[in-house]
Amino acid sequence: MPADTTVTSSDAETGVRGWLQRHLSKLVVAPSFLAAVIFFYGFILWTVYISLTGSRMLPDYELIGFDNYLRIWRLSRWETAFDNLFIFGVLFILISMAVGCVLAVLLDQRIRAEGVLRSIYLYPMAISYIVTGTAWKWLLDPGIGLEKAMHDMGWTSFSFGWINDPDMAIYTVVIAAVWQASGFVMAMVLAALRGVDDEIIKAAWLDGASLPNIYRRIIIPTIRPVFLSAFVILMHLAIKTFDLVMALTAGGPGTSTAVPATFMYDMAFQRDRLDFAATSAVMMLATVAAIIVPYLYSEIRGPRRG
Amino acid sequence: MANLEVRNVRKSFGDTHVLKGISLDLDGGEFLVLLGPSGCGKSTLLNMIAGLDSITDGEIVIDGRVVNAVHPKNRDIAMVFQSYALYPNMTVKKNIAFGLEMRGVPAEERERLISRTAELLQIDHLLGRKPAQLSGGQRQRVAMGRALVRDPKIFLFDEPLSNLDAKLRVDMRTEIKKLHARLGTTIVYVTHDQIEAMTLATQIAVMRGGVIEQLAPPQEVYEQPANMYVGGFVGSPPMNFVPATLVEHGNGLAVRFACTSDGSAGDVDLPLADPSEDLAPWRDRKVIFGLRPEALTDYNEAEASIREHAHAFDCRVDVLEPTGADTLTYVDLGGETAIARVNPRRTTNPGETMRLMADMSHASLFDPETERRI
Numbered sequence: 280m281p282a283d284t285t286v287t288s289s290d291a292e293t294g295v296r297g298w299l300q301r302h303l304s305k306l307v308v309a310p311s312f313l314a315a316v317i318f319f320y321g322f323i324l325w326t327v328y329i330s331l332t333g334s335r336m337l338p339d340y341e342l343i344g345f346d347n348y349l350r351i352w353r354l355s356r357w358e359t360a361f362d363n364l365f366i367f368g369v370l371f372i373l374i375s376m377a378v379g380c381v382l383a384v385l386l387d388q389r390i391r392a393e394g395v396l397r398s399i400y401l402y403p404m405a406i407s408y409i410v411t412g413t414a415w416k417w418l419l420d421p422g423i424g425l426e427k428a429m430h431d432m433g434w435t436s437f438s439f440g441w442i443n444d445p446d447m448a449i450y451t452v453v454i455a456a457v458w459q460a461s462g463f464v465m466a467m468v469l470a471a472l473r474g475v476d477d478e479i480i481k482a483a484w485l486d487g488a489s490l491p492n493i494y495r496r497i498i499i500p501t502i503r504p505v506f507l508s509a510f511v512i513l514m515h516l517a518i519k520t521f522d523l524v525m526a527l528t529a530g531g532p533g534t535s536t537a538v539p540a541t542f543m544y545d546m547a548f549q550r551d552r553l554d555f556a557a558t559s560a561v562m563m564l565a566t567v568a569a570i571i572v573p574y575l576y577s578e579i580r581g582p583r584r585g
Numbered sequence: 586m587a588n589l590e591v592r593n594v595r596k597s598f599g600d601t602h603v604l605k606g607i608s609l610d611l612d613g614g615e616f617l618v619l620l621g622p623s624g625c626g627k628s629t630l631l632n633m634i635a636g637l638d639s640i641t642d643g644e645i646v647i648d649g650r651v652v653n654a655v656h657p658k659n660r661d662i663a664m665v666f667q668s669y670a671l672y673p674n675m676t677v678k679k680n681i682a683f684g685l686e687m688r689g690v691p692a693e694e695r696e697r698l699i700s701r702t703a704e705l706l707q708i709d710h711l712l713g714r715k716p717a718q719l720s721g722g723q724r725q726r727v728a729m730g731r732a733l734v735r736d737p738k739i740f741l742f743d744e745p746l747s748n749l750d751a752k753l754r755v756d757m758r759t760e761i762k763k764l765h766a767r768l769g770t771t772i773v774y775v776t777h778d779q780i781e782a783m784t785l786a787t788q789i790a791v792m793r794g795g796v797i798e799q800l801a802p803p804q805e806v807y808e809q810p811a812n813m814y815v816g817g818f819v820g821s822p823p824m825n826f827v828p829a830t831l832v833e834h835g836n837g838l839a840v841r842f843a844c845t846s847d848g849s850a851g852d853v854d855l856p857l858a859d860p861s862e863d864l865a866p867w868r869d870r871k872v873i874f875g876l877r878p879e880a881l882t883d884y885n886e887a888e889a890s891i892r893e894h895a896h897a898f899d900c901r902v903d904v905l906e907p908t909g910a911d912t913l914t915y916v917d918l919g920g921e922t923a924i925a926r927v928n929p930r931r932t933t934n935p936g937e938t939m940r941l942m943a944d945m946s947h948a949s950l951f952d953p954e955t956e957r958r959i
Contacts, residue, residue, distance in 0.1 A: 478670035481637050482731075486684035487658035496683075500674035 323564065330557035338553060347558040356534050357559065360542040363449050367538065368517040370453045371460070375513055376506070378457060379464025386465065387472045397469070400462035408459070412526025415455040416442070419527075445535035448528050452520075452536055455527055460516065464509050471502035511574050515567050539563050587648040587661075587738035587771050588613050589634070594643030596629055596795075603629050605795040606643070611788065616765050616772045618782040620819070621792035627775045630792075631741050634773060635664050647738060658687075663732035664741040667748065669724045671716040671731070678712040681730050688735075702734040705764075722753045729764070742774040746781065758784055779819045783807065791815045807877075810949065813956040816875050822913060825881065825923035828953070829874040831867045838864055840874040840948070842919030846899035846938045853918075858894040858946040867950075867959060875949035878913065881925040883932075884940035894945040902933050916941070 299306075333343045351357050382400055386393055403411065418424040419442040429437035441447035475498055483493045521540035528536040530545070537545075539559050547556035589611040596604040604626045611617050619627040632638035634645055636657035644651050652660050663684075671680050678699060685695045703709040706726045716724055725745065732740055742761075746754045762785055765772055776782055782789050783803045790800045791814075799811035810816035816824035829842040837860035844853045855874075857864070884897045903922070904915040911926040916939075925941055933939035950959040 476668055476670060478666040478668050479672060481635075482664065482666060482670040483672070483683070484637065485635060485657050485662070485664050486731075487687040488683070492687065497672050497674065501672070503674075 326557045326560050329553055330561045332554060334553035334557070336551035336553065347554050348562075351555055351558050351562075354555070356537060356545075357539075357542055357555075359534055360537040360539050360559075363536060363538050364518065366449055367453055367456070367520065368514065370450070371456045371517050372510065372513045374453065374457045375460045375464050376509060378461035379509070380468050382461065382465040383468035383472055386469055397466070401466050402462065403459045404463045406459070408520075408522040409526045411455050411459050412523045415451065415458070416527050419451050419454075442528065443532060445532045448532060448536045452524055452527055456517075456520065456523060459523075460513060464513070467505050467509050468502070471505040472498065475501055507574065511570060514570050518563055518567050589617075589739055589771060589773065590644075590646040591630070591634070592644040592646065594630070594633065594645060595641045596626070596633065596638065597641045603795050604633075604641075607795075607797055609790060609797065609800055611771060611773070613771055614769045616774065616785055616787045618786035618789050619773065619775045619792055620777070620779060620782040620789055622777055622818075625792040626795040627777075627792050628743055631664075631743055631773060631775045634739070635662055635741050636660050661735075661738045662741060663735055663737040663739075664743065665725075665728045665732050665745045667744040669716075669728040669748075671724060671727055673716050675715070676712065677708065677714055677716070677719070677727050677730075680716070680727060681734050684731065684735050698734050702730045705733065706730050721749050722757065725749065725757055729761075733764075733768075738771065740770055740772045742772065744776055745774075746776070747778070754781075761785060779821065783819070789819075791818060793818075808947065809958065810875070811958055813873060813875070813951050816949065816951075820877060822878050822924045824875045824877055824949070825918070825921075826951070827874040827876065827921055827923055828919040829872055831864065831870060831872050831950075833868060836860075838868065840872065840950070842874065844898065844916075844918055845901045847901075853898045853900075855896050855898070855943050855945055855948075856894075857948060857950075864950070864959065871953050872959065873951040873953050873956075874919075875951055876923070876943060877947055878924045878926045879911075880944040880947040881923065882942050882944075883925070883927045884942040885928075885931075889942055892944060892946075895942050896945060897940055897942045899938050900941050902935050902937060902939050904935055905932055914939070 328340075329338055330347055331342050331344060332339050333341065333346075386397060386400075390396070419439070421427065421438070421440045421443065426437060426439045429439075442451045479497065479501075480493060483497050488496065519540060520538055521544065524530060524536055524538055524541050525544075530537045530541045539562065543556045543559040543563070546552040546559065589609075591607055591609045594604060594607045595602065607626075607630055609617070619630060621627045629638060633640050636652070636655065640653050644653055646652065647660060647662070671677075672683065675683065681699050681702060682695050685698060690698070699712070700709070703712060706729060708723065708726050708730060711719060711723055711727070716727070719727065728745070745761075746757055749757060758781060761774075765785075774781075774785060786803050788800060789803050789806045791798045791806060791811075793814055799806055799815045801809075801811075806815060806819055810819065810824065813824075813826060816826070827840070827842050829840040832839055832841045832854065834854055834856045837856055839854040839856040841852050841854045843850060845851070889895045889897060900916045900918070902914055902916060906913040906915070907929060909929075912929045912932050914925045914927045914932065916923050916925060927939075951957060952959055
């Protein structure tokens, strides 16, 4: 009988150990998976729900329908925020891509100290937006930054006060964001250019193509997927932009550099309008989704590009 | 069909001399193979002919015109690259058409040329596909189509078969040979594969360290290598090199080398087939005796009697390597390992002594100092 007991208990042990061995990976992933489900998707749903209520400072769970989505468009501040997003987004993406491409093509000419230069251009990406915003606030401040430096060097008529000009302040956000992101675009495009087989370019050369033709007809179409990736990444950066604006202009002067993210923050924590905050958050999510979803779909389901 | 002349061409990067004075003259319709190990400068030479690399010194002449300063596209040459270098964003048809388009060939003419080329290479059914959807052999055909369609004066091939698997490589080799026979265009072909060189070429240039070691038709390169390097590089297994002494033998000369048989070391004398006057100064001096493995075979009385210069000797067998058709038999001649091609049915066990037969009409002699052919 004692022998029997031993066998059973060791059986149970291997049973537990066996179960652990089979499910350990799932157990390890479970907490973060649970956190993701609750804090990402749970709160997205909660936010969507709040946007359909008349909540003020505290959540109010009585549904009022899609009223908020209509009323938010009557707020001049939201309109400013949306216009700013449009101006900022378009300029930021176009200029970052253009600067990044030019830098990449120039760096691709097998120059000396390329590694150092590449790191220098890529470095801004490693800095947080708060630091970028603060640094550029100082640089652009007429009292201590660029304008003062020019005055000190003797160019007294120089004036660069965009950061204090309600009509121009949004462009300073563009400048800071481009400074931060174009190195990243450069790195992506450079990697893609390096991926183009040298022999392809030689073949095109023998085929009688001129350099602009080689770029236009062969290299750029070949690396087109990279432009798409860069575009999607820059686009969602643009829509999410919050910390850069907060650090650089805090949405000012007045509300002239408000963007949807700062609008949301103001509504939630300063104006006690949770409903508008939730509504603007959902609209931002919808905008990002409108771009990312087709992209992901084409990446995952689409035919492999050759 | 165009003739190509390379006049004392050099290529240097600072103090590194990649090509040290290359000269060759190629008639229209010839198939020249530049053969050599990697780093011997053969691809550099090809790129210079194409105009993709600058020329440090010397001249390249196509059909009597010095093309040193002529842009690649105006040299009227086409090149097939090792990686095929197809434009990944274009269909097969556009790939083939690109060169014509860049040269302003009208659309109907392009259509006609493309369909003719596609038919020739049997790729008509692939015209709508992208390169990524093709197999290695198909890409190779498209790359050749792209070169063919322009009907250039000279074709350049840069190791075109090295990315294919063994079977396909043999097939494509035959295709290229047929194509050359059919079109008769001048071809310069770079490879490190000596079998490719032997099968395709009408002229082989064996290169090493930026110089041409020998420029001759394949059979001559094989039978009369200009030096020990060429003899060792061309042929598989390579030529046997036996340290020997040239001695007097009857009216003529013979090579004498050490060989162990029946457990005792001794010397073997093999009389030369044509002891010419030039060899007189070499009498009683050390030479390197070169003999292809197929000229060193198992002794066969019937054959020995019909071959005038076949001589038999005994030697201990060290190792056997069956290859199917022949068994490679390793023996020790003059202190160096030599390989004999032996009929598999007439082999001897390792350690035992075997009667071998050397066909001295295929013998080569080299100077041990300079390694040059005597």
